[in-house]
Amino acid sequence: xxxxxxxxxxxxxxxxxxxxxxxxxxxxxxxxxxxxxxxxxxxxxxxxxxxxxxxxxxxxxxxxxxxxxxxxxxxxxxxxxxxxxxxxxxxxxxxxxxxxxxxxxxxxxxxxxxxxxxxxxxxxxxxxxxxxxxxxxxxxxxxxxxxxxxxxxxxxxxxxxxxxxxxxxxxxxxxxxxxxxxxxxxxxxxxxxxxxxxxxxxxxxxxxxxxxxxxxxxxxxxxxxxxxxxxxxxxxxxxxxxxxxxxxxxxxxxxxxxxxxxxxxxxxxxxxxxxxxxxxxxxxxxxxxxxxxxxxxxxxxxxxxxxxxxxxxxxxxxxxxxxxxxxxxxxxxxxxxxxxxxxxxxx
Amino acid sequence: xxxxxxxxxxxxxxxxxxxxxxxxxxxxxxxxxxxxxxxxxxxxxxxxxxxxxxxxxxxxxxxxxxxxxxxxxxxxxxxxxxxxxxxxxxxxxxxxxxxxxxxxxxxxxxxxxxxxxxxxxxxxxxxxxxxxxxxxxxxxxxxxxxxxxxxxxxxxxxxxxxxxxxxxxxxxxxxxxxxxxxxxxxxxxxxxxxxxxxxxxxxxxxxxxxxxxxxxxxxxxxxxxxxxxxxxxxxxxxxxxxxxxxxxxxxxxxxxxxxxxxxxxxxxxxxxxxxxxxxxxxxxxxxxxxxxxxxxxxxxxxxxxxxxxxxxxxxxxxxxxxxxxxxxxxxxxxxxxxxxxxxxxxx
DNA sequence: CTGAAAGCGCTTACAG
DNA sequence: CTGAAAGCGCTTACAG
Numbered sequence: 001x002x003x004x005x006x007x008x009x010x011x012x013x014x015x016x017x018x019x020x021x022x023x024x025x026x027x028x029x030x031x032x033x034x035x036x037x038x039x040x041x042x043x044x045x046x047x048x049x050x051x052x053x054x055x056x057x058x059x060x061x062x063x064x065x066x067x068x069x070x071x072x073x074x075x076x077x078x079x080x081x082x083x084x085x086x087x088x089x090x091x092x093x094x095x096x097x098x099x100x101x102x103x104x105x106x107x108x109x110x111x112x113x114x115x116x117x118x119x120x121x122x123x124x125x126x127x128x129x130x131x132x133x134x135x136x137x138x139x140x141x142x143x144x145x146x147x148x149x150x151x152x153x154x155x156x157x158x159x160x161x162x163x164x165x166x167x168x169x170x171x172x173x174x175x176x177x178x179x180x181x182x183x184x185x186x187x188x189x190x191x192x193x194x195x196x197x198x199x200x201x202x203x204x205x206x207x208x209x210x211x212x213x214x215x216x217x218x219x220x221x222x223x224x225x226x227x228x229x230x231x232x233x234x235x236x237x238x239x240x241x242x243x244x245x246x247x248x249x250x251x252x253x254x255x256x257x258x259x260x261x262x263x264x265x266x267x268x269x270x271x272x273x274x275x276x277x278x279x280x281x282x283x284x285x286x287x288x289x290x291x292x293x294x295x296x297x298x299x300x301x302x303x304x305x306x307x308x309x310x311x312x313x314x315x316x317x318x319x320x321x322x323x324x325x326x327x328x329x330x331x332x333x334x335x336x337x338x339x340x341x342x343x344x345x346x347x
Numbered sequence: 348x349x350x351x352x353x354x355x356x357x358x359x360x361x362x363x364x365x366x367x368x369x370x371x372x373x374x375x376x377x378x379x380x381x382x383x384x385x386x387x388x389x390x391x392x393x394x395x396x397x398x399x400x401x402x403x404x405x406x407x408x409x410x411x412x413x414x415x416x417x418x419x420x421x422x423x424x425x426x427x428x429x430x431x432x433x434x435x436x437x438x439x440x441x442x443x444x445x446x447x448x449x450x451x452x453x454x455x456x457x458x459x460x461x462x463x464x465x466x467x468x469x470x471x472x473x474x475x476x477x478x479x480x481x482x483x484x485x486x487x488x489x490x491x492x493x494x495x496x497x498x499x500x501x502x503x504x505x506x507x508x509x510x511x512x513x514x515x516x517x518x519x520x521x522x523x524x525x526x527x528x529x530x531x532x533x534x535x536x537x538x539x540x541x542x543x544x545x546x547x548x549x550x551x552x553x554x555x556x557x558x559x560x561x562x563x564x565x566x567x568x569x570x571x572x573x574x575x576x577x578x579x580x581x582x583x584x585x586x587x588x589x590x591x592x593x594x595x596x597x598x599x600x601x602x603x604x605x606x607x608x609x610x611x612x613x614x615x616x617x618x619x620x621x622x623x624x625x626x627x628x629x630x631x632x633x634x635x636x637x638x639x640x641x642x643x644x645x646x647x648x649x650x651x652x653x654x655x656x657x658x659x660x661x662x663x664x665x666x667x668x669x670x671x672x673x674x675x676x677x678x679x680x681x682x683x684x685x686x687x688x689x690x691x692x693x694x
Numbered sequence: 695c696t697g698a699a700a701g702c703g704c705t706t707a708c709a710g
Numbered sequence: 711c712t713g714a715a716a717g718c719g720c721t722t723a724c725a726g
Contacts, residue, residue, distance in 0.1 A: 020503070022719055033697050038721065048695060063499060068479035070719035073416040075702055085460075094441055101462030110476075113432075113460035115448030129457075132415035152410060156367070239645045268642065275647040295615065295642060298586045300622040369703055380713050385705065395711060417703035422718055 021064045030058040041066055068110070072134070081109045081321065082135035084126045091293055092310045093141065096163060099314025100139060107322055109136065124149030131156075137321045139163065140172070142211075159324035161317045165211050166334050174324060176317045176335045180211050183306045183339045184218025185225075187260055187288055190341050192226055196258035196286055199223070201232035202245045202270065203262045212237070215262045215290065231256065242269035257286060258347055264289035264296045267303055271346060286347035301345035308339050368411045377405040388413055415457070419481070428456045428668065429482035431473045438640055439657045440488065443510060446661025447486060454669055456483065471496030478503075484668045486510065487519070506671035508664045512558050513681050521671060523664045523682045527558050530653045530686045531565030532572075534607055534635055537688050539573055543605035543633055546570070548579035549592045549617065550609045559584070562609045562637065578603065589616035604633060605694055611636035611643045614650055618693060633694035648692035655686045 027034040032051060039046050040055040047055070058064075072078060081104060086093055097113065104111040114130050124146040130138065135158070142164035153160050153172050160173040167179040191199050203216040216232060223230040233248040235241035245266065249256055261267035267289030274281050281287060281301055289296060292307035316337060323331045374381040379398060386393050387402040394402070405411075419425060428451060433440055444460065451458040461477050471493040477485065482505070489511035500507055500519050507520040514526040538546050550563040563579060570577040580595040582588035592613065596603055608614035614636030621628050628634060628648055636643060639654035663684060670678045 024719080034719085035697060035721075036695090039696085042721085046695070051695080063502070065475055065478045067420075067481060067719055069416060069420040069481050070702095071721070073414075073420045073702055073704090073718090074720045075722050076720080091438065091441075097462055105462075111462060113462060115444055115452075115458060115460060128412055131412045134414060134416050155410070239641060265641075269645045272645050272647045294586060294612075298616045298619050299646070300619045371703080381703085382705075382713060383711090386712090389705085393711070398711080414703055417718095418705070420702090420718055420720090421704040422706050422716095423704080 021062050022067070026055065026058050026062060026064050029062070030055045078134050078136040079109050080112055080133055080135045081137050081139065081318075081325075082112050082114065082130040082133060083139040083141060084114045084130055086141055092291060092308075095310040096141065096314035096317075099311040099316075100318040101314075103315045103318035103322070109322070109325075124152070127153070131158075137161070137325045139317050139321055142177075159321055161321045161324070163313055163317050165214050166336055167214060169334070171333055174320050174331060174333050174335070176313060176320060176337060178308055178313075178337055178339050180214035181218035181221070183290070183308070184215040184260070184262070185222040186218075186339075187290070187306050187341055188219050188222030189226070190343075191258050191260060191286070191288060191347060192222075192228075194258075194286075194347060196347070198231070198253055198256045199228070199258045199260060200249045200253060200256045201230065201260050201262070202242070202249065202266050203232055203234040204237040204266070205234055207237070212262060219260060237263060237265065239265050239269035242266050243273045246270050246273055258282075258288070259285065260288045260290075262290055264291040264293040264303060264305055267305065267346070268293070268295055268299055271299065271301070271303070282345070282347050288347045292342060297344065304344050304347040305342055306339050307342045309337060313337050368409050369414070373402065373405050373409060373411050376409070377402045425481050425483040426456050427459055427480055427482045428484050428486065428665075428672075429459050429461065429477040429480060430486040430488060431461045431477055433488055439638060439655075442657035443488065443661035443664075446658040446663075447665040448661075450662045450665035450669070456669070456672075471499070474500070478505075484508070484672045486664050486668060489524075506668055508668045508671070510660055510664050512561050513683055514561060516681070518680055521667050521678060521680050521682070523660055523667060523684060525655055525660075525684055525686050527561035528565035528568070530637070530655070531562040531607070531609070532569040533565075533686075534637070534653050534688055535566050535569035536573070537690075538605050538607060538633070538635060538694060539569075539575075541605075541633075541694060543694070545578070545600055545603045546575070546605045546607060547596045547600060547603045548577065548607050548609070549589070549596065549613050550579055550581040551584040551613070552581055554584070559609060566607060584610060584612065586612050586616035589613050590620045593617050593620055605629075605635070606632065607635045607637075609637055611638040611640040611650060611652055614652065614693070615640070615642055615646055618646065618648070618650070629692070629694050635694045639689060644691065651691045651694040652689055653686050654689045656684060660684050 023034045023037045026037045032055060036047060036051060037055055040052050044052055072080060101111050112133060114126060127149050137159035140160060140162045142162050150172050162171055162175045164175050164177045165180050166175055166177045167181045169175055188199060201219040204212040206212045219232060220230045231249060231253045233245050235245050249259060261270060267287050271281050271287050274285060279285050289303045289305035292305045296303040296305050316335060320331060370381045370384045373384045379402060383394060383398060384402055387399050391399055419427060448458050459480060461473060474496050484506035487507060487509045489509050497519050509518055509522045511522050511524045512527050513522055513524045514528045516522055535546060548566040551559040553559045566579060567577045578596060578600045580592050582592050596606060608617060614634050618628050618634050621632060626632050636650045636652035639652045643650040643652050663682060667678060
């Protein structure tokens, strides 16, 4: 049949001995042409029931796995979606990726996650790398804000969804996220409404993205609106900084009665440090966090925090990208997933 | 030059308008053949300094990104390494992936992470999916133990490194991990040596892998060796189970003086529950965990636990796979990364 | 419903 | 140090 004038068949069959078969091997065995096998896999409704059954049986018998490299490379439209994970995968990022992957796994797109590299100066290089896989779209988890990378992506006209701070942002294409500035501002006002008089802030150093900075600025904006003096310190986003940060704040303003932490990690660790020092939380010192990590509701006292639904952020980003890749016209450029202030026992 | 008898050049150049160029476009512009461009990228030492410089400049000017799909698909040996992440990415898994990716990023292999799907009955399907990308090797994070999948992989003769329980395991190819049975056994003996008399165990339900079960059996083995009666309960691996588990244990054995938890998540949450109930830790009830999460050393009292270096597990797995893919002969089939008992304040 | 031809953009192996 | 030819395993677009 088809193999009379196709000399590749023989070669593939020979390779088959080591466990790998091609479409041609299946076609030969099933007595059909390779395109028919391709259709059985990709567009089964175009093939007659009998032919389909026969081909499927051969596929099963031979343990055939379609070479995705070849199908992606052939003239078919790319079904790859790329994302680059930040170098430090924390719980929030994991939730976000989960949200994305749950959406893509029910689509016919394959999500490729390229883990972030530690050598941080190559943010853009990671994205360029990903571009080599010819993705139909990308989700950027906005750990970096390299301008040249943003420009490259914009020029290519590739559908891109950023998960990011949305305040005052000029997105490459679409952006999904929250306003960290607004969230921090609101939490600060909330603490003031709770009756706390001297609210300090423990912030994280910026890591190539502006989330951390936005939170600090939101706190300061609220303090200005309240007519109060801002007291803030900044350190690396690790639990170990919390004890130092606490000390720094108490030196700056010994009668501080509440500390708003830019992350739950800080808040949880700082609360533990208070236990160690014999300070009562919230009676002697109240705490609020940011993020609503798993442990935030577990620790004693349970943490008052800004709840952000990272899973939803991921799935909304994925859904938005799907719409963009389908070429829908009215896809919103900026989507705010919002946040809530969750009051528990710590403030 | 080269383009006179290559009709693809024109087409590629036309596509270039929308931002994508091929090797042919670069070759034409630089006045060399496509293979030379390929060599500048892959084996620069084979090209003269002048030619190299000229080509690199054109690549840079045109923002050329090599099509990895095409290079992987062409007859070159695959430079793809696949891994499937478990559906729930916890902190340990994240560390493990980090360890892997740090190793691969300094090699010329590209790590492809396929995020796990929630529809858990398709464990093997994920791996088959990955196989379609023609990886040169795979790292299995052993969240599932599907026999048919293991058999498929074995048959193909693909280099595979499993990160897994190593006790009594017949690896597909190579395995890196610890003996959870031994670790749990040792921690139980350690608690006994600390003077605790009635040591109970809070275990997690097995999730397609046998780590959880191994820990339970290790505890029971130690109790048998000590000539004591084992008291164990089992629940879903979520912080919310800890309060229930604690109650169940106290009903089973009201004078329990130490609880060994199969995970730090349980232990941290259970300690918090004790705070809530007014029980002193470790005076009234001592706790030990498993894993040494970030928060284990932060909470008050700091947690006594089994420390397992997940990052090292990931990087050792990657290094082992690299050796297997290079065809080294003496790669050990089973590697035990070991554990340590870390004593802190909770027991 | 099924098939023959052409080509996706690279790299290998062979020449020079 | 550089290049022309062939082919990797699929799928598209065209036929019938």
